[in-house]
Amino acid sequence: MIPAARARAExxxxxxxxxxxxxxxxxxxxxxxxxLHLAAAARTLARRRPTATPGAPGELRLVVANPVAHGAxxxxxxxxxxxxxxxxxxxxADRRLATDxxxxxxxxxxxxxxxxxxxxxxxxxxxxxxxxxxxxxxxGGRTTSRLVHAYLVLAQSVRYHxxxxxxxxAPPTVRYLVDFDRHTYTRPWxxxxxxxxxxxxxxxxxSPSEATYLPFVAPRVLVWGEVQAExxxxxxxxxxxxxxxxxxxxxxxxxQSTALVCHSMEDLTETEVExxxxxxxQLRAAGYDLVLKLHPRNDGEQPAGTxxxxxxxxxxxxxxxxxxxxxxxxxDTVVVTVTSTAAVDAxxxxxxALVVSxxxxxxxxxxxxxxxxxxxxxDPARVAGHGVDRLRASLVAASGPEASALLGRALRxxxxxxxxxxxxx
Numbered sequence: 372m373i374p375a376a377r378a379r380a381e382x383x384x385x386x387x388x389x390x391x392x393x394x395x396x397x398x399x400x401x402x403x404x405x406x407l408h409l410a411a412a413a414r415t416l417a418r419r420r421p422t423a424t425p426g427a428p429g430e431l432r433l434v435v436a437n438p439v440a441h442g443a444x445x446x447x448x449x450x451x452x453x454x455x456x457x458x459x460x461x462x463x464a465d466r467r468l469a470t471d472x473x474x475x476x477x478x479x480x481x482x483x484x485x486x487x488x489x490x491x492x493x494x495x496x497x498x499x500x501x502x503x504x505x506x507x508x509x510x511g512g513r514t515t516s517r518l519v520h521a522y523l524v525l526a527q528s529v530r531y532h533x534x535x536x537x538x539x540x541a542p543p544t545v546r547y548l549v550d551f552d553r554h555t556y557t558r559p560w561x562x563x564x565x566x567x568x569x570x571x572x573x574x575x576x577x578s579p580s581e582a583t584y585l586p587f588v589a590p591r592v593l594v595w596g597e598v599q600a601e602x603x604x605x606x607x608x609x610x611x612x613x614x615x616x617x618x619x620x621x622x623x624x625x626x627q628s629t630a631l632v633c634h635s636m637e638d639l640t641e642t643e644v645e646x647x648x649x650x651x652x653q654l655r656a657a658g659y660d661l662v663l664k665l666h667p668r669n670d671g672e673q674p675a676g677t678x679x680x681x682x683x684x685x686x687x688x689x690x691x692x693x694x695x696x697x698x699x700x701x702x703d704t705v706v707v708t709v710t711s712t713a714a715v716d717a718x719x720x721x722x723x724a725l726v727v728s729x730x731x732x733x734x735x736x737x738x739x740x741x742x743x744x745x746x747x748x749x750d751p752a753r754v755a756g757h758g759v760d761r762l763r764a765s766l767v768a769a770s771g772p773e774a775s776a777l778l779g780r781a782l783r784x785x786x787x788x789x790x791x792x793x794x795x796x
Contacts, residue, residue, distance in 0.1 A: 389555030400522035403484040415493035429461030434549045436556040438469035448616035456779035499528030534559035546570035552588040561588040578712045578735035596768040602736040614774030621720040624703035630659040635711040639678030646727045667692035719767045723754040
């Protein structure tokens with residue numbers, strides 16, 4: 372059985388990090404509450420099991436929080452690395468949301484209404500209510516209405532119930548790799564593997580920050596480079612440097628230098644606006660085109676966030692948020708950001724990047740390293756000559772086939788590790 376006392380606080384804490392945060396309206400939560408109960412009642416009366424795919428075989432379960440776009444590319448790269456290392460892999464993801472190119476072996480629905488109703492039955496919903504009914508479920512950290520919170524706790528509890536049963540029934544030799552161990556989607560698997568003492572690692576899918584990544588659930592973290600490795604060590608976990616197998620080099624330069632300002636919807640301070648203005652003035656004088664790329668979640672043509680409308684007026688042209696970053700990057704591009712991790716992505720593929728946020732603004736660890744390096748750059752128009760190769764190597768130790776080989780070895784070590792016979796933490 373699931374250790375209920377520990378699970379109550381765990382379920383609520385797992386709701387702090389995920390795509391649902393601040394994006395579930397009360398009306399949808401009401402529909403979700405009704406749908407969960409109707410689906411559970413129907414299955415109980417018909418004596419039917421939930422429709423989610425049963426557990427798939429494999430030495431390694433790869434649990435994918437983001438099965439589209441960059442997340443799908445990372446999952447594909449991890450899948451190739453594992454198979455090249457001779458590891459049998461089963462991909463766990465929400466099949467309804469996953470891109471067609473990602474082969475999903477086990478359907479694990481996300482927390483949204485249309486997904487999670489395929490997972491609920493009378494037993495899991497009864498356990499979910501035991502979580503919601505306890506005062507721990509209504510403790511500190513709740514930032515939504517009571518109805519939204521109730522739906523999220525019930526839906527997530529159903530998902531925990533399912534993941535716990537899957538891990539418990541799987542052979543103890545099965546290992547688990549998740550692409551973000553604290554994310555609402557993957558955390559039920561992370562926690563269940565931890566409780567059962569099963570081998571578990573998280574594959575960094577982005578630039579880690581203290582606000583979203585800590586504390587790690589997985590004891591082992593597969594990271595891009597030494598900057599992330601040091602972040603992981605300070606947090607008390609074991610880093611393994613594998614680079615970025617999904618990354619390919621940027622296109623050759625077109626001959627036209629471009630400064631690509633990546634908007635990320637944050638509120639800029641006055642000093643950040645001034646710093647951006649001064650930097651863009653220097654780049655324009657050096658012959659750079661100034662392009663503002665809106666954040667993918669930005670609604671409309673006006674950039675959200677204090678100060679960004681001023682930045683937009685300085686730009687020669689603007690790209691909407693649906694434009695993929697790799698479609699506009701080449702080796703003549705300098706990416707300029709305040710908090711966007713596009714700076715790290717640009718450096719990884721061979722472009723240059725500058726981060727101009729205030730010194731006291733909290734940043735993800737890779738961005739903080741780029742910010743510190745940016746302060747050493749005298750002439751931004753000659754950014755490629757200021758030790759950018761050393762910076763790049765500290766951020767991303769390897770890419771492409773070299774990183775794929777490193778990841779394959781790390782996964783082989785995970786799979787061949789000792790089998791735990793007793794319950795862990």
